[in-house]
Amino acid sequence: PVSKMGSSTARRLLYLGSWTAFRKNLDCANLYERLVEKGNPPKKALVAVMAKLARQMFGVVKNNEPYQIKFAENA
Numbered sequence: 001p002v003s004k005m006g007s008s009t010a011r012r013l014l015y016l017g018s019w020t021a022f023r024k025n026l027d028c029a030n031l032y033e034r035l036v037e038k039g040n041p042p043k044k045a046l047v048a049v050m051a052k053l054a055r056q057m058f059g060v061v062k063n064n065e066p067y068q069i070k071f072a073e074n075a
Contacts, residue, residue: 011050018049028052 004011021028028049035045060067 014050014053015046017053018046021053022046022049 018028022032022045023029031052032042032045032049035048036042040048056067
């Protein structure tokens, strides 16, 4: 979940980015579709995509490496 304790600007940017991510990023699209098909409201599924994006960004910054689309297949 994404809490309201952090920066509202960061949350807003993650929300806007999640709209693009669930259309263009295959992992995010699969997550969104799976949650909506399970009966979750679309907005709740979008928040899950936001959390996934936040984790992906944290991993990129933490490891100081460029984002790899096929990371799971390479591991």
